[in-house]
Amino acid sequence: MFNRYFEDFQTGDCWSSRGRTITETDLVSFAAWSGDWYPLHTDQEWARNTSYGQRIAHGMLVLSAAIGLTHLEPGTVAAFYGLDRVRFVAPTFIGDTIHVTYEFVEKQERENDGIVTAKLEVKKQTGQTVAAAVVKFLVNKCPVSQ
Amino acid sequence: MFNRYFEDFQTGDCWSSRGRTITETDLVSFAAWSGDWYPLHTDQEWARNTSYGQRIAHGMLVLSAAIGLTHLEPGTVAAFYGLDRVRFVAPTFIGDTIHVTYEFVEKQERENDGIVTAKLEVKKQTGQTVAAAVVKFLVNKCPVSQ
Amino acid sequence: MFNRYFEDFQTGDCWSSRGRTITETDLVSFAAWSGDWYPLHTDQEWARNTSYGQRIAHGMLVLSAAIGLTHLEPGTVAAFYGLDRVRFVAPTFIGDTIHVTYEFVEKQERENDGIVTAKLEVKKQTGQTVAAAVVKFLVNKCPVSQ
Amino acid sequence: MFNRYFEDFQTGDCWSSRGRTITETDLVSFAAWSGDWYPLHTDQEWARNTSYGQRIAHGMLVLSAAIGLTHLEPGTVAAFYGLDRVRFVAPTFIGDTIHVTYEFVEKQERENDGIVTAKLEVKKQTGQTVAAAVVKFLVNKCPVSQ
Amino acid sequence: MFNRYFEDFQTGDCWSSRGRTITETDLVSFAAWSGDWYPLHTDQEWARNTSYGQRIAHGMLVLSAAIGLTHLEPGTVAAFYGLDRVRFVAPTFIGDTIHVTYEFVEKQERENDGIVTAKLEVKKQTGQTVAAAVVKFLVNKCPVSQ
Amino acid sequence: MFNRYFEDFQTGDCWSSRGRTITETDLVSFAAWSGDWYPLHTDQEWARNTSYGQRIAHGMLVLSAAIGLTHLEPGTVAAFYGLDRVRFVAPTFIGDTIHVTYEFVEKQERENDGIVTAKLEVKKQTGQTVAAAVVKFLVNKCPVSQ
Numbered sequence: 001m002f003n004r005y006f007e008d009f010q011t012g013d014c015w016s017s018r019g020r021t022i023t024e025t026d027l028v029s030f031a032a033w034s035g036d037w038y039p040l041h042t043d044q045e046w047a048r049n050t051s052y053g054q055r056i057a058h059g060m061l062v063l064s065a066a067i068g069l070t071h072l073e074p075g076t077v078a079a080f081y082g083l084d085r086v087r088f089v090a091p092t093f094i095g096d097t098i099h100v101t102y103e104f105v106e107k108q109e110r111e112n113d114g115i116v117t118a119k120l121e122v123k124k125q126t127g128q129t130v131a132a133a134v135v136k137f138l139v140n141k142c143p144v145s146q
Numbered sequence: 147m148f149n150r151y152f153e154d155f156q157t158g159d160c161w162s163s164r165g166r167t168i169t170e171t172d173l174v175s176f177a178a179w180s181g182d183w184y185p186l187h188t189d190q191e192w193a194r195n196t197s198y199g200q201r202i203a204h205g206m207l208v209l210s211a212a213i214g215l216t217h218l219e220p221g222t223v224a225a226f227y228g229l230d231r232v233r234f235v236a237p238t239f240i241g242d243t244i245h246v247t248y249e250f251v252e253k254q255e256r257e258n259d260g261i262v263t264a265k266l267e268v269k270k271q272t273g274q275t276v277a278a279a280v281v282k283f284l285v286n287k288c289p290v291s292q
Numbered sequence: 293m294f295n296r297y298f299e300d301f302q303t304g305d306c307w308s309s310r311g312r313t314i315t316e317t318d319l320v321s322f323a324a325w326s327g328d329w330y331p332l333h334t335d336q337e338w339a340r341n342t343s344y345g346q347r348i349a350h351g352m353l354v355l356s357a358a359i360g361l362t363h364l365e366p367g368t369v370a371a372f373y374g375l376d377r378v379r380f381v382a383p384t385f386i387g388d389t390i391h392v393t394y395e396f397v398e399k400q401e402r403e404n405d406g407i408v409t410a411k412l413e414v415k416k417q418t419g420q421t422v423a424a425a426v427v428k429f430l431v432n433k434c435p436v437s438q
Numbered sequence: 439m440f441n442r443y444f445e446d447f448q449t450g451d452c453w454s455s456r457g458r459t460i461t462e463t464d465l466v467s468f469a470a471w472s473g474d475w476y477p478l479h480t481d482q483e484w485a486r487n488t489s490y491g492q493r494i495a496h497g498m499l500v501l502s503a504a505i506g507l508t509h510l511e512p513g514t515v516a517a518f519y520g521l522d523r524v525r526f527v528a529p530t531f532i533g534d535t536i537h538v539t540y541e542f543v544e545k546q547e548r549e550n551d552g553i554v555t556a557k558l559e560v561k562k563q564t565g566q567t568v569a570a571a572v573v574k575f576l577v578n579k580c581p582v583s584q
Numbered sequence: 585m586f587n588r589y590f591e592d593f594q595t596g597d598c599w600s601s602r603g604r605t606i607t608e609t610d611l612v613s614f615a616a617w618s619g620d621w622y623p624l625h626t627d628q629e630w631a632r633n634t635s636y637g638q639r640i641a642h643g644m645l646v647l648s649a650a651i652g653l654t655h656l657e658p659g660t661v662a663a664f665y666g667l668d669r670v671r672f673v674a675p676t677f678i679g680d681t682i683h684v685t686y687e688f689v690e691k692q693e694r695e696n697d698g699i700v701t702a703k704l705e706v707k708k709q710t711g712q713t714v715a716a717a718v719v720k721f722l723v724n725k726c727p728v729s730q
Numbered sequence: 731m732f733n734r735y736f737e738d739f740q741t742g743d744c745w746s747s748r749g750r751t752i753t754e755t756d757l758v759s760f761a762a763w764s765g766d767w768y769p770l771h772t773d774q775e776w777a778r779n780t781s782y783g784q785r786i787a788h789g790m791l792v793l794s795a796a797i798g799l800t801h802l803e804p805g806t807v808a809a810f811y812g813l814d815r816v817r818f819v820a821p822t823f824i825g826d827t828i829h830v831t832y833e834f835v836e837k838q839e840r841e842n843d844g845i846v847t848a849k850l851e852v853k854k855q856t857g858q859t860v861a862a863a864v865v866k867f868l869v870n871k872c873p874v875s876q
Contacts, residue, residue: 171607373817502617508620510620626751
């Protein structure tokens with residue numbers, strides 16, 4: 001889906017990634033790397049006393065993994081432009097398997113390239129959406145058609 | 147700044163984090179962990195031939211590190227609610243040192259807590275802004291005042 | 293507690309950190325990073341036949357995590373001076389949640405700064421102490437009072 | 439076994455390493471580092487529907503861990519020359535503890551050193567072989583005897 | 585190239601991966617994770633006195649990264665069957681950028697699937713081959729044609 | 731040196747480990763894993779303005795790496811008992827190569843085992859000592875001689 005030039009994106013097109021199981025390793029590694037040790041992610045005893053009853057993944061972990069599952073193709077996608085309306089709508093627990101879906105909703109042509117806007121949803125194995133956002137990519141035009 | 151109850155946030159208040167040098171290790175670790183091996187972040191030869199002339203940090207790396215630098219206080223901040231208008235406005239190179247600044251721009255009271263909205267900017271040692279976003283946190287009210 | 297100048301430390305003062313759950317990830321990562329693959333930490337079959345019946349965390353893992361939980365403040369704490377009488381007194385198992393407590397026991401003034409000595413204890417969720425040490429920090433004097 | 443000069447290797451000699459428990463952390467770390475996210479290693483839901491019924495370790499993870507368990511001695515072993523007939527013959531599951539055995543099968547003398555050929559087997563706690571290979575090391579001659 | 589069924593592989597076909605810069609982080613991470621701290625990979629002073637004059641990447645690091653660059657497609661490739669004649673023919677230094685090429689050399693049909701044999705070469709930015717092997721994958725037949 | 735029973739340790743004996751180059755990766759990984767982001771270790775701009783002029787390794791990083799370089803032998807060394815008089819006496823910079831030396835200074839026999847006390851010194855390639863400590867190991871008696 002992302003190995004296409006600007007001309008070949010159609011609004012309404014969808015794409016769905018492979019899955020990735022979110023593990024305790026991911027929570028520990030992300031807490032460490034990012035420096036965000038908020039106890040809901042890293043302290044089992046503290047998390048036990050919340051409404052979740054257990055540790056949950058960082059919002060930024062889920063969003064970063066989602067972008068990582070997207071596999072942007074260098075020749076066609078030129079840049080990850082930005083994000084809008086990012087909302088963390090349900091918890092991702094240790095052992096949940098997430099994947100990301102895109103629905104392309106808008107194309108904005110520019111002189112040498114174009115901006116493609118998509119609705120991103122991160123879902124888990126139950127079908128529940130855990131995070132949602134609007135994403136904008138800068139996409140190259142087809143070299144021949146320019 | 148983030149160890150305060152909803153009542154104690156004032157629009158206009160600012161907060162600035164400590165710094166963190168973004169290293170080659172961070173680029174390699176984030177590419178690996180997230181699965182985003184886009185060559186601008188991971189292939190020195192490829193990056194040499196872009197307008198940047200070198201590898202640059204992933205947008206999500208910069209944003210995740212910024213949230214990690216924020217150190218949310220468990221007792222007062224209840225949740226990281228969402229992000230709006232995330233824009234990656236300048237490259238972060240290997241060896242750049244970033245910090246994050248917040249300016250609180252809006253308070254929205256709810257029955258038992260409140261939403262605090264802030265403008266986040268990630269800046270590097272030169273003073274240049276590399277990423278910007280609007281962030282929303284769910285903040286507890288002071289237990290006494292409820 | 294650690295964002296204070298030398299003048300503001302009182303012997304008898306205490307400080308307690310947030311908690312951190314020690315995970316299998318931490319044992320594997322620390323074994324790998326440090327190069328200490330002693331089988332009590334890394335070989336489940338071997339550990340099963342010891343009096344512990346399972347893998348236990350490295351002493352240095354517990355001690356390093358404890359220092360990491362301390363969050364020294366750059367402006368006031370000038371250096372981590374040294375450790376005395378470090379003893380590993382009980383095992384930390386995978387899934388235990390540790391925190392660190394400090395009791396300040398001695399102040400030694402010097403011309404431009406001072407040495408603050410504290411008794412450190414690493415405790416787990418059961419209240420049991422797993423490691424103890426005497427720690428010395430070099431602490432700045434208050435700039436105004438010098 | 440590997441801290442010997444070429445003259446001291448006898449065909450028929452055997453050597454067996456310590457054990458290492460292969461953890462979920464190892465699968466996640468190896469997938470991330472190598473970039474090989476094949477779902478049999480990283481997606482619990484996908485793996486559940488295979489004949490294995492669960493995630494299994496990457497072949498290259500098992501082989502790399504086996505070489506790591508070998509502890510080549512700098513003064514005597516000069517280089518890891520190559521591998522032949524590498525076969526992944528049974529799955530390594532999360533929680534299995536592997537060790538590696540060597541049987542030396544051939545010595546090939548050269549002017550200044552020699553090539554020692556060994557049959558390597560990676561076995562798990564049940565005794566089952568999970569991987570096998572023929573390995574060749576370049577080994578120094580004894581300095582005195584040259 | 586690897587998202588094809590057994591019927592669609594032709595001997596003589598070639599495939600080339602994206603590049604990956606091998607960094608000091610990769611050497612340190614692989615030494616740690618695998619436990620192979622041979623000083624040619626991890627001790628700069630020791631390596632300085634070898635004919636290479638500097639640290640070089642582990643053979644297994646290069647080979648594992650090469651398999652990771654291959655991106656096997658779950659639906660078509662069923663298993664990584666084995667490796668033959670693995671040879672490490674030139675050093676990979678910190679800062680080298682490698683990619684992997686495949687040339688398919690043999691197809692062996694079985695009742696329900698087939699074995700595809702390829703010559704793998706890992707090359708660096710200079711065009712030099714650093715490692716070579718013969719690789720065998722188990723590939724599904726096209727579901728329709730069975 | 732550490733694959734000996736209690737009876738075979740002699741006061742005055744010495745042992746010296748292989749070397750390990752301390753890299754930027756080690757500083758970043760240890761800061762992340764331990765949670766100790768003190769800016770002298772992680773912020774290049776901040777460190778530039780200190781008397782060191784650059785980032786230096788964490789004391790606990792150096793000490794943990796030293797214990798990791800020791801390679802305790804399971805059959806003979808029963809436990810890492812404790813540490814005394816740990817002092818960080820000189821900075822370890824990125825790129826320094828450390829090794830550890832032990833001098834055995836005391837043996838204390840107990841009914842079924844014994845405590846061996848050693849002076850540990852961590853030195854870098856220049857010969858300078860960067861850390862020192864007194865270490866105590868619990869060592870098994872020779873099974874035959876009991």
